[in-house]
Amino acid sequence: MPETVNTSQPTDVNNELNTTQAVTPAIPVKPAGKSWAFLIPLAVTICILVLGGILITSLVGKIASGPGGEIVPTVADQPQNGPSTTPAILRTPSAIASQSAFLELDAAINSLNAAITGYVVQDLTLTPPVLDLKLGFTN
Amino acid sequence: MKDIIRNSICVSLGFVFALASVNKTYVYASSDQAYRDYLYQFDLYRATYNEFQVARNEYLKFKTLVSETTALEKTKIMMPQRNQLLRSYMLLLNEKLNEDSGLSPTDKELYQALIGNEAAFLDKQAQLISSIGALGDAERATEDLEQHYYVMQGSMRQTIIALALGQLNSLSKQYDAATFKAQGILSANPNVFSVQKRATIDRWILQITNKRSIYQQKVENILRTNAGAKGSNLADIERTFGEMQLQVAEARQYLVEGSSYLTELMNSLRYLD
Numbered sequence: 001m002p003e004t005v006n007t008s009q010p011t012d013v014n015n016e017l018n019t020t021q022a023v024t025p026a027i028p029v030k031p032a033g034k035s036w037a038f039l040i041p042l043a044v045t046i047c048i049l050v051l052g053g054i055l056i057t058s059l060v061g062k063i064a065s066g067p068g069g070e071i072v073p074t075v076a077d078q079p080q081n082g083p084s085t086t087p088a089i090l091r092t093p094s095a096i097a098s099q100s101a102f103l104e105l106d107a108a109i110n111s112l113n114a115a116i117t118g119y120v121v122q123d124l125t126l127t128p129p130v131l132d133l134k135l136g137f138t139n
Numbered sequence: 140m141k142d143i144i145r146n147s148i149c150v151s152l153g154f155v156f157a158l159a160s161v162n163k164t165y166v167y168a169s170s171d172q173a174y175r176d177y178l179y180q181f182d183l184y185r186a187t188y189n190e191f192q193v194a195r196n197e198y199l200k201f202k203t204l205v206s207e208t209t210a211l212e213k214t215k216i217m218m219p220q221r222n223q224l225l226r227s228y229m230l231l232l233n234e235k236l237n238e239d240s241g242l243s244p245t246d247k248e249l250y251q252a253l254i255g256n257e258a259a260f261l262d263k264q265a266q267l268i269s270s271i272g273a274l275g276d277a278e279r280a281t282e283d284l285e286q287h288y289y290v291m292q293g294s295m296r297q298t299i300i301a302l303a304l305g306q307l308n309s310l311s312k313q314y315d316a317a318t319f320k321a322q323g324i325l326s327a328n329p330n331v332f333s334v335q336k337r338a339t340i341d342r343w344i345l346q347i348t349n350k351r352s353i354y355q356q357k358v359e360n361i362l363r364t365n366a367g368a369k370g371s372n373l374a375d376i377e378r379t380f381g382e383m384q385l386q387v388a389e390a391r392q393y394l395v396e397g398s399s400y401l402t403e404l405m406n407s408l409r410y411l412d
Binding site for chain 2: 091126
């Protein structure tokens with residue numbers, strides 16, 4: 001009587017592991033000591049970018065500070081308290097300016113300026129009529 | 140009762156409309172009215188002249204008695220209208236002279252006399268026209284006007300230049316008054332400004348009076364040209380007239396510059412520094 005194997009029975013785990021180790025795996029597994037090697041180019045790139053950034057920042061800072069080494073204030077550095085008006089030149093009014101004669105004269109000159117500007121040399125309403133007088137019955 | 144109410148409403152409405160019509164009555168200056176009349180006469184003249192041209196062309200083409208009679212009829216309508224047009228223009232000039240405040244009374248009388256002479260000539264023409272009985276009479280009356288026409292055109296342009304000078308004169312009077320007043324204010328306040336500023340102000344006033352002198356020279360030049368303006372043909376008259384108008388514009392420019400100096404002077408006087 002041949003010996004039959006009951007497949008419905010759970011297999012022995014240890015036995016199965018031993019069987020797996022014996023079979024050569026399809027994908028080669030990298031050696032555990034060289035797993036970080038692929039990070040080297042990435043790290044180098046990051047280092048170059050960081051160093052470049054530092055270099056550019058320092059160069060820009062040097063250019064902006066000018067020859068004296070002072071930092072030139074930019075518009076953003078200045079305090080902004082809303083729109084500012086052009087500073088008016090403070091002039092001392094003369095004693096004449098408040099006199100009534102002066103004010104009258106000022107008005108008279110303004111009126112004169114307006115009158116001269118409004119004066120038109122060529123009054124088109126006065127263009128004389130130019131007529132063809134000849135009757136033309138006799139040649 | 141209803142009739143009384145209706146009547147009273149009608150009367151009050153009539154009163155309101157009457158008031159409104161009174162308010163809408165505008166009063167024009169005499170020269171405005173004269174200008175309106177001149178334009179109206181010009182329209183009438185154009186209409187009569189067009190009809191005259193049609194009748195004349197027909198007469199010249201057909202030489203019939205009918206066309207001759209029509210041509211004479213249209214000529215007798217057109218010629219008085221031409222006279223009326225010239226008269227209305229003379230009246231416009233006369234009204235402008237009346238309203239002018241810059242001309243001296245003597246100058247005004249002189250130019251009004253010129254216009255009066257032309258009006259008298261047109262009156263004589265009107266008498267001639269009324270006695271026209273044939274196309275030959277019409278030709279003779281027109282020849283009379285043609286011979287005098289350049290004198291008339293010259294008088295018209297002389298008066299126009301006189302009116303322009305009158306307006307300039309009115310402006311120069313204001314200019315003189317302002318300069319005189321500014322000098323008066325400075326004389327009354329001799330120690331207001333520093334010596335240096337005072338010297339500058341004096342120099343500016345000198346420039347203002349100099350500008351006035353140059354203006355006066357130009358005006359006198361125009362007056363001389365206008366008094367002797369003559370021409371044997373319309374082109375000559377137009378050329379001289381154009382030159383005088385150019386000189387009037389130059390004289391005005393001197394006043395513009397002088398008044399701008401006056402404004403600068405006022406700005407300087409306003410402050411101590």
